[in-house]
Amino acid sequence: xxxxxxxxxxxxxxxxxxxxxxxxxxxxxxxxxxxxxxxxxxxxxxxxxxxxxxxxxxxxxxxxxxxxxxxxxxxxxxxxxxxxxxxxxxxxxxxxxxxxxxxxxxxxxxxxxxxxxxxxxxxxxxxxxxxxxxxxxxxxxxxxxxxxxxxxxxxxxxxxxxxxxxxxxxxxxxxxxxxxxxxxxxxxxxxxxxxxxxxxxxxxxxxxxxxxxxxxxxxxxxxxxxxxxxxxxxxxxxxxxxxxxx
Amino acid sequence: xxxxxxxxxxxxxxxxxxxxxxxxxxxxxxxxxxxxxxxxxxxxxxxxxxxxxxxxxxxxxxxxxxxxxxxxxxxxxxxxxxxxxxxxxxxxxxxxxxxxxxxxxxxxxxxxxxxxxxxxxxxxxxxxxxxxxxxxxxxxxxxxxxxxxxxxxxxxxxxxxxxxxxxxxxxxxxxxxxxxxxxxxxxxxxxxxxxxxxxxxxxxxxxxxxxxxxxxxxxxx
Numbered sequence: 001x002x003x004x005x006x007x008x009x010x011x012x013x014x015x016x017x018x019x020x021x022x023x024x025x026x027x028x029x030x031x032x033x034x035x036x037x038x039x040x041x042x043x044x045x046x047x048x049x050x051x052x053x054x055x056x057x058x059x060x061x062x063x064x065x066x067x068x069x070x071x072x073x074x075x076x077x078x079x080x081x082x083x084x085x086x087x088x089x090x091x092x093x094x095x096x097x098x099x100x101x102x103x104x105x106x107x108x109x110x111x112x113x114x115x116x117x118x119x120x121x122x123x124x125x126x127x128x129x130x131x132x133x134x135x136x137x138x139x140x141x142x143x144x145x146x147x148x149x150x151x152x153x154x155x156x157x158x159x160x161x162x163x164x165x166x167x168x169x170x171x172x173x174x175x176x177x178x179x180x181x182x183x184x185x186x187x188x189x190x191x192x193x194x195x196x197x198x199x200x201x202x203x204x205x206x207x208x209x210x211x212x213x214x215x216x217x218x219x220x221x222x223x224x225x226x227x228x229x230x231x232x233x234x235x236x237x238x239x240x241x242x243x244x245x246x
Numbered sequence: 247x248x249x250x251x252x253x254x255x256x257x258x259x260x261x262x263x264x265x266x267x268x269x270x271x272x273x274x275x276x277x278x279x280x281x282x283x284x285x286x287x288x289x290x291x292x293x294x295x296x297x298x299x300x301x302x303x304x305x306x307x308x309x310x311x312x313x314x315x316x317x318x319x320x321x322x323x324x325x326x327x328x329x330x331x332x333x334x335x336x337x338x339x340x341x342x343x344x345x346x347x348x349x350x351x352x353x354x355x356x357x358x359x360x361x362x363x364x365x366x367x368x369x370x371x372x373x374x375x376x377x378x379x380x381x382x383x384x385x386x387x388x389x390x391x392x393x394x395x396x397x398x399x400x401x402x403x404x405x406x407x408x409x410x411x412x413x414x415x416x417x418x419x420x421x422x423x424x425x426x427x428x429x430x431x432x433x434x435x436x437x438x439x440x441x442x443x444x445x446x447x448x449x450x451x452x453x454x455x456x457x458x459x460x461x462x463x464x465x466x467x
Binding site for chain 2: 047050052074075076078079080081082083085087089090091092093102103106107108151152155
């Protein structure tokens with residue numbers, strides 16, 4: 001069953017085309033990694049899934065709901081899809097617990113107690129329960145990103161979108177975030193991840209998508225992507241040789 | 247120079263200062279509220295709304311405050327009369343308050359707009375990604391951060407307004423300056439009373455300005 005279905009999506013900024021006829025599919029429980037050189041449109045593509053980026057052509061269906069349809073209740077759709085950003089985007093004026101509960105209460109209408117219980121449950125899962133009363137600025141980047149993941153999970157999302165979740169982190173903090181993501185993947189969460197962490201892709205991805213200049217160039221099973229390099233396109237091989245060298 | 251007459255005139259002067267502060271407080275609250283609405287309109291993607299806000303701001307920033315005060319003194323009762331169909335007496339205080347709110351809103355709008363724009367786009371995206379509506383994202387996430395950032399500027403603008411409230415003299419409202427002037431005339435010591443009034447304005451404005459600077463340093467950390 002298809003959870004996220006991207007059909008022939010194209011997007012322009014004025015005359016400049018950023019996405020060209022992108023088509024792919026993320027099934028329930030599937031982990032799809034999106035990679036590609038910077039400027040290839042991968043972040044833009046993932047943001048079209050929850051309509052943070054509008055698109056002009058094609059359609060995206062998330063759990064049966066059309067994202068492009070003007071009649072779609074976008075806030076409602078977004079509340080069902082979790083998203084984790086490159087720069088964490090915790091709300092700096094709110095405490096960690098408030099960050100975890102504000103959308104549960106205001107968007108989902110949960111009671112204070114229920115929201116708090118749920119928030120603390122996920123905070124514990126990412127190993128940060130002791131920091132509940134701090135503010136985002138008092139946490140390290142890796143810790144902030146783990147809180148951001150907990151904040152998204154507390155909404156009980158049907159799928160999670162990750163937009164380069166580790167690229168703003170100091171190297172020693174990358175693993176603590178990846179560990180949480182691996183665990184999540186192994187539990188069967190539907191995930192679409194823009195990342196350059198090929199170790200993560202090898203470990204838990206079902207499929208790998210490679211993008212270049214706004215188009216999806218490769219879209220295949222992980223084993224095929226990493227195991228049969230000769231069959232890959234010129235651009236994908238170049239990219240892989242650059243990031244897998246070290 | 248004989249400043250001894252100021253003491254017996256104190257009750258009248260205090261009343262004047264209370265009037266000034268009341269006018270200031272209500273104008274700041276109303277001006278910031280209206281200014282925030284204008285800022286949101288100005289940032290709207292709807293060209294009609296943003297065009298209206300832009301025209302409003304440009305208009306009120308291009309005409310003298312004294313003109314607005316005297317004009318509204320005549321216009322507010324007329325307008326209310328026209329709306330309600332009956333004669334309503336509004337008085338100088340209300341018309342001055344409306345004038346200050348609407349005039350200052352143009353200045354507050356620009357401060358609030360800059361404040362909103364200083365909050366990274368990612369914060370708005372994060373709010374939307376959690377399912378918040380535009381109103382929720384603004385109210386719960388963007389504006390609280392923006393107001394924190396622009397507090398020093400809002401206060402600085404309000405200190406200027408504190409001095410500008412003295413323009414209500416033009417429509418005969420008994421604010422602090424007007425009270426000092428009339429008391430001075432009554433006892434025949436206009437110089438002394440104006441010097442005293444100047445000293446009071448200076449101490450309050452300069453003191454407030456220093457506190458804002460201190461606040462700014464504290465917030466910057």
